[in-house]
Amino acid sequence: MTAVEVAVPARAALGEGPTWDTRARRLIWVDVLGSRVHTYDPASGRRTVMTTEQHVGAAKPRAGGGLVVNLRDGVGLYGPAGSDGSTTAGPEGATGAAGGAFRWLHREPVPGRRANDAAVAPDGSLWCGTMRYDEAPGGGTLSRITPDGTVRPILDDVSVSNGTGWSPDGRRVYYVDSPTRRIDVFDIGDDRLPVDRRPFATVEEGFPDGLTVDADGCVWVALWDGGAVRRYTPDGALDRVLDLPVRRPTACAFGGADLTDLYITTARTGLTAPHPMSGSLLVVPGAGKGLPQPEFAG
Numbered sequence: 184m185t186a187v188e189v190a191v192p193a194r195a196a197l198g199e200g201p202t203w204d205t206r207a208r209r210l211i212w213v214d215v216l217g218s219r220v221h222t223y224d225p226a227s228g229r230r231t232v233m234t235t236e237q238h239v240g241a242a243k244p245r246a247g248g249g250l251v252v253n254l255r256d257g258v259g260l261y262g263p264a265g266s267d268g269s270t271t272a273g274p275e276g277a278t279g280a281a282g283g284a285f286r287w288l289h290r291e292p293v294p295g296r297r298a299n300d301a302a303v304a305p306d307g308s309l310w311c312g313t314m315r316y317d318e319a320p321g322g323g324t325l326s327r328i329t330p331d332g333t334v335r336p337i338l339d340d341v342s343v344s345n346g347t348g349w350s351p352d353g354r355r356v357y358y359v360d361s362p363t364r365r366i367d368v369f370d371i372g373d374d375r376l377p378v379d380r381r382p383f384a385t386v387e388e389g390f391p392d393g394l395t396v397d398a399d400g401c402v403w404v405a406l407w408d409g410g411a412v413r414r415y416t417p418d419g420a421l422d423r424v425l426d427l428p429v430r431r432p433t434a435c436a437f438g439g440a441d442l443t444d445l446y447i448t449t450a451r452t453g454l455t456a457p458h459p460m461s462g463s464l465l466v467v468p469g470a471g472k473g474l475p476q477p478e479f480a481g
Contacts, residue, residue: 187427190446191223191230191464198448198462199393200241200300203438205475210438211250212448212464213239215299220250223464225439233261240298243309244478249283251479253301253311256292258328260481261285288332288481296322300393300434302347304356306375307480310337312344318362325358327376330481337377346394346404346434350417351474357383357402361390366404366415384419393434393448398472405432405447412447414471425470429461430454437473445470 195214202211209224220233220242240253248263262283293313301311308329315322325338325347338344343361349371350356356369356377366384369377383402389409396402400417410430414423431450438446444466451462 186467187425187447187460188466188468189460189463190225190466191221193221193463194451195219195449195462196452197433197450198464199433199450201393201434201436201438201446201448201464202241202243202476203436203442203446203473204244206244206478208440210436210446210464211242211244212446213242215240215297216452220252221464225444225466238297240312241301243301243303243476246307246478246480251288251303251309251481253298253309255297257290257298258288258309258311259285259290260288288330289328289334291334299323299343300345300347302349303477303479304375305349305353305477307477308375309479310347310356312341312347314341314343318343320362323360330479335376345392348394348396348402350396351398351400357394357396359391359394359404361392361407364390366391366394366402384415384421386413392432395434395436396474397437398442398474401471403435403445403471405435407431407433407450412445425467427465429458429465431461432465436476437471439468442473442475443471444468445473 196216209222218235222231237255242250242252250261299312299314312325313323320342321340323341323344327335341360345359345361364386368383370379372378389406392405392407394404402415412425429449433448435447447465451457
């Protein structure tokens with residue numbers, strides 16, 4: 184069994200989207216169905232929780248401070264938290280000390296659809312995914328949104344849009360539509376959009392979910408219903424498996440001062456007898472070497 188520790192004990196219904204905020208030296212993660220954005224500073228142990236009345240698929244740091252969030256009805260921005268620690272209203276009255284004033288960057292509500300995973304590209308744009316609550320095939324999307332609110336569709340027929348990550352040189356992007364049981368890879372064209380989609384790796388046990396790319400260009404992916412995180416080399420060969428005590432790990436990211444600790448979000452939803460660690464933020468110290476993640480440019 185992998186040496187897994189509990190970084191933050193929690194009962195998240197659907198923990199997701201761990202992201203290391205390099206400037207603030209904290210980890211950001213969300214509970215999608217619990218409508219919460221969490222932050223965790225491993226050096227001090229300080230934690231914050233911001234609650235929104237909309238389901239939140241992802242939260243990423245902004246270059247100007249604050250967060251960009253992938254919400255049920257679109258993408259929004261939280262400004263930096265007030266220095267007095269006061270809470271501020273967000274969408275539908277959401278409040279929390281982890282974020283400041285809220286505004287929509289792009290709002291496009293679709294009945295029966297919600298936000299899911301998202302990632303910031305090397306150019307500072309946000310690639311944001313959606314899915315149907317009933318996971319209907321082809322009911323989700325993957326889009327690219329720039330800081331001025333311009334949206335460019337990338338894929339319009341996905342089922343459960345999930346992990347997205349770029350190679351260290353930014354020339355390839357990896358992507359997961361979970362029901363396909365594949366990690367796919369695209370080349371990045373001159374217009375910064377993906378071309379030539381092709382299979383990169385296939386998962387036989389469980390479903391690929393969130394992913395991250397390390398400093399060696401290897402792809403780490405969490406396996407929903409697979410109870411593990413796998414690492415694939417840049418040529419698609421499986422070379423490492425981290426077995427976990429939970430059935431539903433959802434995503435992974437490197438963090439800590441030297442980006443060597445692998446943080447893993449987990450879920451309790453749909454489990455009749457979840458493991459005590461299910462819903463918590465887990466960490467595998469010294470698992471590898473990650474890359475600094477870009478901030479949203481807006």
